Amino acid sequence: xxxxxxxxxxxxxxxxxxxxxxxxxxxxxxxxxxxxxxxxxxxxxxxxxxxxxxxxxxxxxxxxxxxxxxxxxxxxxxxxxxxxxxxxxxxxxxxxxxxxxxxxxxxxxxxxxxxxxxxxxxxxxxxxxxxxxxxxxxxxxxxxxxxxxxxxxxxxxxxxxxxxxxxxxxxxxxxxxxxxxxxxxxxxxxxxxxxxxxxxxxxxxxxxxxxxxxxxx
Amino acid sequence: xxxxxxxxxxxxxxxxxxxxxxxxxxxxxxxxxxxxxxxxxxxxxxxxxxxxxxxxxxxxxxxxxxxxxxxxxxxxxxxxxxxxxxxxxxxxxxxxxxxxxxxxxxxxxxxxxxxxxxxxxxxxxxxxxxxxxxxxxxxxxxxxxxxxxxxxxxxxxxxxxxxxxxxxxxxxxxxxxxxxxxxxxxxxxxxxxxxxxxxxxxxxxxxxxxxxxxxxxxxxxxxxx
Numbered sequence: 001x002x003x004x005x006x007x008x009x010x011x012x013x014x015x016x017x018x019x020x021x022x023x024x025x026x027x028x029x030x031x032x033x034x035x036x037x038x039x040x041x042x043x044x045x046x047x048x049x050x051x052x053x054x055x056x057x058x059x060x061x062x063x064x065x066x067x068x069x070x071x072x073x074x075x076x077x078x079x080x081x082x083x084x085x086x087x088x089x090x091x092x093x094x095x096x097x098x099x100x101x102x103x104x105x106x107x108x109x110x111x112x113x114x115x116x117x118x119x120x121x122x123x124x125x126x127x128x129x130x131x132x133x134x135x136x137x138x139x140x141x142x143x144x145x146x147x148x149x150x151x152x153x154x155x156x157x158x159x160x161x162x163x164x165x166x167x168x169x170x171x172x173x174x175x176x177x178x179x180x181x182x183x184x185x186x187x188x189x190x191x192x193x194x195x196x197x198x199x200x201x202x203x204x205x206x207x208x209x210x211x212x213x214x215x216x217x
Numbered sequence: 218x219x220x221x222x223x224x225x226x227x228x229x230x231x232x233x234x235x236x237x238x239x240x241x242x243x244x245x246x247x248x249x250x251x252x253x254x255x256x257x258x259x260x261x262x263x264x265x266x267x268x269x270x271x272x273x274x275x276x277x278x279x280x281x282x283x284x285x286x287x288x289x290x291x292x293x294x295x296x297x298x299x300x301x302x303x304x305x306x307x308x309x310x311x312x313x314x315x316x317x318x319x320x321x322x323x324x325x326x327x328x329x330x331x332x333x334x335x336x337x338x339x340x341x342x343x344x345x346x347x348x349x350x351x352x353x354x355x356x357x358x359x360x361x362x363x364x365x366x367x368x369x370x371x372x373x374x375x376x377x378x379x380x381x382x383x384x385x386x387x388x389x390x391x392x393x394x395x396x397x398x399x400x401x402x403x404x405x406x407x408x409x410x411x412x413x414x415x416x417x418x419x420x421x422x423x424x425x426x427x428x429x430x431x432x433x434x435x436x437x438x439x440x441x442x
Contacts, residue, residue, distance in 0.1 A: 046324065047250040048394040063253065064381070064392040070251035070280075070304070075393070083396040083428070084250075084276070085332050088325030092345065122312070122321075123303025124277075125351075130325035133345045163348025 001216070003143050003172035006189060009034045009216045011100055011141050011170050019097040020044055020090070022131060025069040028100040028141050034217075042078075044096065046087050046127040051079025068127065088127070092134035099135040101128060103142040103169075105156045108203040110165035110178025112140055113158035125161065132162035144171035150202035152176065152183070173197050175214055182206050187214040224431065226419075227387045229439035235410050236262035238436075239375055242270040242295070246331065246373035246402040250276045251304065252284030254395030256379040256412035258441060260287050269293025274331065274371055276324060276398055277301040278308040289317070298371070300324035323351060326368050328401055334370035335404025341368045376406025380429070382422060383413035387431030390422045403429040412438040 001009075008030035015021055015035060022044045023029045032043060043052040045067040052067060053074035061072035075081070082090075090096055105113040112132055115125040132138050145151060152169065169176040174197045175187035184206045188197055194207055236259065239245070249255030264287050273294050279286040288294050289308050296318040302308040311317035322330070329341040342365035346352055356367040378399045381392035389411055391399055403409050411434045 045394070047253070048396050062393065064395040066251065066253050066394055068250075070253070081391075081393045081396060083391075083400045084324070084328040084398050085401050088328055092325055092343065122309060124299065124301040124321045125323050126277075126301040126303070127324040129323040129349065129351065130345045133343075133347070134325075160349045162345070 004030060006172045006214070006216050007141050007143070007170050010175065010214050011139055012036070013215060013217070014139060014168065015039060015041055015098065017041070020050065020095065022046060022091070022096055022099040022135065024099070024101040024128070026102055028102055029067075029069070031100055031141070042076075044087070044090065045073070046091065046131070048082050048084065048087055049073075049075055049079060050082065051076045053079070088130050091127070091130050094134070094136060096131075096135045098137040098139065099131045100139045100141050101131060103140040103151065104146075105151050105153050105158050106140055106166065106169050106178075107152075107156045108154050108182055110183070111156055111163060112138070112161045112166050113156040114161050116159055118159065128161050132164055132166065138164070138166040139168045139170060140166050141170050144173040144200050150200060153202045154204070173200060176205070184208065185211055187212050189214050190216055224386050226385045227431070227434065227437040229416065230410075230436045232258045232262045232412075232438050233265070235259060235436055235438055236266045238408070239263065239268070241268050242272075243374040244272045244274065244372075246376040246398075246406050247273060247275045247285055248377065248379050248397060248399035248402055249279065249284050250394065250397040252279040252286070254379050254391070254397050254399055255279065255284035256377045256410075257284060258438065259377050259410060259412050260284060263288060263293065264291045267291070267293070270295045272296040272298065274298045274373055276327070278305045280304050281307050296320065298322060298327070300327050326351075328398060330368050330371045331398065331405045332401050334372035335401065338370060340370055342366070343368055371405065373402070373406045374408065376402040376409045378403050378409060378411045378429070380411055380413045382415045382417050383411055383434070383437055384417050384419045384422050384431070386419055387411065387434035387437050388422050388427040389413065389429035389431070389434065390426050391428050396428070400428045403433050408435045409433055410436045410438065414441065416440050
């Protein structure tokens, strides 16, 4: 199982029945593939649908029905199409139970940077700032290191997405919860030791006695 | 007093004539999200005409060859006020070279600023962007212990709107994820030009399905070929 699949499978366990969930583009969108059959949720795509469904069969795509990455999708029974004001009203207004987003850096305060690398990559924040500022629960799903460089750092050097403590970091090596006291290591990845997580993490980790191995169903 | 319900019927405007109305340097609100729900015929006519220097307010600049990406490629955009340019390398190059100014605005803030401009509000207070580069140069306001940014309204000289269908009175109905910024922008343009896929008789769009009342629409483009 590759790193991204481990992450997606673990994040899927955070989603429970009846939630409204927004998955970011890329790795976060893989989470939808690993939801248990008995978990019934609505996925929101911020471009304007509640009840995002799978990609339609070849040749049956509707050019007016896409996800926030521009990919063709379907709408599940009970779906609703909405305009951008309603979509972001849901996000900021406390109606979105969870968002799962990718990350460039997360720091010891639990602050996320994921929208630009000055001088290199300026894609724009899109909906990310609203999602992090507004969603009831924010999970960052990312590989633990970028080409060997730790992404979990004492303080973000990249511009922040929001000055809000995110709720959970899930990587292929660890599940980490930002708290008032700092970053608490909750779980280690399959076959990963606490020491390996520490050496791949630039920020201090609080390790309590009950660190378990990540369930990856 | 009698109420005949005789709201004026629109005349169908040719797309080239609509493009002729728009002067150099105009501020254009353009609907769409990655070119879904973008008035493509109107954009093609603007490219064909070649007058530019526009300030574009939109969710994004799409991709080269699609939607607003065609205006960027043609060099008609002086400034873009958008939330995302990640899928248009041309916009990024022109921003870095200084050929185009790009003002990045969080997506939810952008739509509410346009809504504020369209509904007569003096601005929006939002927590989005607090503590980030978006906060720079902006007034913060504390309400009940929470900090918000004061974000100012946006209006445009023209709003270019794409709709699934219009009726003869200009009432608009939208399709699925092609709503996006369109119904909001239809409030905030001094002149509103709507490009429907099809135009249907009055009554074919039930009142409950109308998202943009025809009174907001100044020009209705003729149907596509």
